Amino acid sequence: MFQAKKNYLIAYGFLLPWLIGLIGLVLGPMISSLYLSFTNYDLLTSPEWIGIGNYTDLFGDRVFKKSVEVTLVFVIVGVPLQLLGALLVAVLLNQKLRGLGFYRTIYYIPSLLGGSVAIAILWKNIFGLDGLINDFLAWFGIQGEGWVSNPNYAVYTLIALAVWQFGSSMVIFLAGLKQIPMELYESASVDGATAFRKFKSITLPLITPVLLFNLIMTLIKSVQVFTSAFIVSEGTGGPSNSTMFYTLLLYLKGFSYFDMGTAAAMAWLLLIFLGLLTAVVFFTSKYWVHYGD
Amino acid sequence: MTNSLNFKKLITHLFVLGFGLVMLYPVVWMVSSSLKPEYLIFSDPGLWPKEVTFDNYIKGWQAVGDVTFGLFFKNSFVISVIAMLGNLVTCSMAAYAFARMNFPLKKTFFALMIFTIMLPTHVTLVPQYVIFHSLDWVNTILPLTVPKLLATDGFFIFLMVQFFRGIPKELDESATMDGCGPIRIYLRIILPLAVPALLTTAIFTFMWTWDDFFSQMIYLTSTDKFTVPLGLRLFLDSEGSSSWGALFAMSVLSLIPIMTIFFFFQKQIVEGIATTGLKG
Numbered sequence: 001m002f003q004a005k006k007n008y009l010i011a012y013g014f015l016l017p018w019l020i021g022l023i024g025l026v027l028g029p030m031i032s033s034l035y036l037s038f039t040n041y042d043l044l045t046s047p048e049w050i051g052i053g054n055y056t057d058l059f060g061d062r063v064f065k066k067s068v069e070v071t072l073v074f075v076i077v078g079v080p081l082q083l084l085g086a087l088l089v090a091v092l093l094n095q096k097l098r099g100l101g102f103y104r105t106i107y108y109i110p111s112l113l114g115g116s117v118a119i120a121i122l123w124k125n126i127f128g129l130d131g132l133i134n135d136f137l138a139w140f141g142i143q144g145e146g147w148v149s150n151p152n153y154a155v156y157t158l159i160a161l162a163v164w165q166f167g168s169s170m171v172i173f174l175a176g177l178k179q180i181p182m183e184l185y186e187s188a189s190v191d192g193a194t195a196f197r198k199f200k201s202i203t204l205p206l207i208t209p210v211l212l213f214n215l216i217m218t219l220i221k222s223v224q225v226f227t228s229a230f231i232v233s234e235g236t237g238g239p240s241n242s243t244m245f246y247t248l249l250l251y252l253k254g255f256s257y258f259d260m261g262t263a264a265a266m267a268w269l270l271l272i273f274l275g276l277l278t279a280v281v282f283f284t285s286k287y288w289v290h291y292g293d
Numbered sequence: 294m295t296n297s298l299n300f301k302k303l304i305t306h307l308f309v310l311g312f313g314l315v316m317l318y319p320v321v322w323m324v325s326s327s328l329k330p331e332y333l334i335f336s337d338p339g340l341w342p343k344e345v346t347f348d349n350y351i352k353g354w355q356a357v358g359d360v361t362f363g364l365f366f367k368n369s370f371v372i373s374v375i376a377m378l379g380n381l382v383t384c385s386m387a388a389y390a391f392a393r394m395n396f397p398l399k400k401t402f403f404a405l406m407i408f409t410i411m412l413p414t415h416v417t418l419v420p421q422y423v424i425f426h427s428l429d430w431v432n433t434i435l436p437l438t439v440p441k442l443l444a445t446d447g448f449f450i451f452l453m454v455q456f457f458r459g460i461p462k463e464l465d466e467s468a469t470m471d472g473c474g475p476i477r478i479y480l481r482i483i484l485p486l487a488v489p490a491l492l493t494t495a496i497f498t499f500m501w502t503w504d505d506f507f508s509q510m511i512y513l514t515s516t517d518k519f520t521v522p523l524g525l526r527l528f529l530d531s532e533g534s535s536s537w538g539a540l541f542a543m544s545v546l547s548l549i550p551i552m553t554i555f556f557f558f559q560k561q562i563v564e565g566i567a568t569t570g571l572k573g
Contacts (some may be wrong), residue, residue: 010475012397018387018450021443026409029420036419043426088520092309097302104563106313112555113320114503117522118544122323125537132322135338164316168566174493175567223414227506234530250415255511260419267415271504274413
């Protein structure tokens, strides 16, 4: 009995740094940000309770609506393209190819580097008026424009940057594909199945659990995209708010306009949205994810 | 049959290689451009510089007022190394308690830990800023390092719990027979056997901290405290499009630590992603 109590104490000793962090830096701040979201707070004077004012203001705010729209376009266009690219290249690499390790490295490098400021700077340049993309288009006699400075295209340059980083999802797909028993493909070949048929009837159903995982991870990451939009638009979300991503607006509200209450309200809306999104994906997954019997 | 199979493989090789090279082209082009004289960067889109010069590196290094990129690199290294050590020590401690010890509320705490993994950082952002601001920690490295000393990266705890559970329990039991307490089991048995998980944690913490732009931008305000990502951004804003060569040169330098780690620990990194789904 005494020994057990002593061991509890030791266990809490091991947990202590984490517990302090959990209470002081996660749960405490979480609750306090919920409170702040109902206040006017500029960091210098003490918070003033305004009820749901921040939320109603946000829903009437044109820029807020734009930020939701931009983020949704980014997610709805970008996530399927990333997953599709990742899955196709993974399937190509999964056929006992020599130099697999080398290819995997090539495709993974963009994911490794893509989140950095350096690559965002590169992107700003290559999609600029004199950039690589327009040099390439000039070969075909097409006169390109400044893609990052055109409000119709700017968000698509950032989608391209996200899709370019499909490598980490691909590595996860590749690991999943290796788990599919070769015998399935062999007996399908004996029955005369075409490559497309094998993909549709064997690969696709058996990879759905990995697809679900990749889908959730990519969704969560995409909704929170920040660095690339910040660097490419030089912190403005421009031109004409066309790259005003949700987290960028949240940052501007909190740390440029010092409207911490609204920033906190946006953070809570983000949390609720991500929670709902994940729940919906999980709920629908039983209709399309195939778990082995 | 074999011929057509070989032909198919050849086509696959050509496609995979070709497409891969297209993907890497922008990065290689940036490296090459950083070695070209400024006037050639836009007039010569080829990869092989007609004229090689290190001027961009010399100019970029001195880029921003009275500080050099050397200081930014030093600041980034200090923060990344402390974050790495913090995560190694405190995440492994918490993971050991979860994987090997019994205590009241264990299940609740474990569920909370998993919950924190899914939590977007923005939800805690404002109050955390208020706390660090009231402690007078803004514009120091403390807001960027202290959270790592408090094991706030639940993901790594989870990773280590999974790994620790795979270490045979008999080892602990026989050590207990020999009179070892939990602390010695943690230090002498678990940690030495968990090197792969510790290495994965160290590598990813370093890389993520190195690239972390958002929190560094919020908490570091004066130029002498700036890290590499902040230095690049400052450079972009102050000189902007007028000196792409120098900007590329510093961007290339900023990627070197990550690339070096990748080439030394490729296996751990790729396996870490494949088995745990770490995002890249």
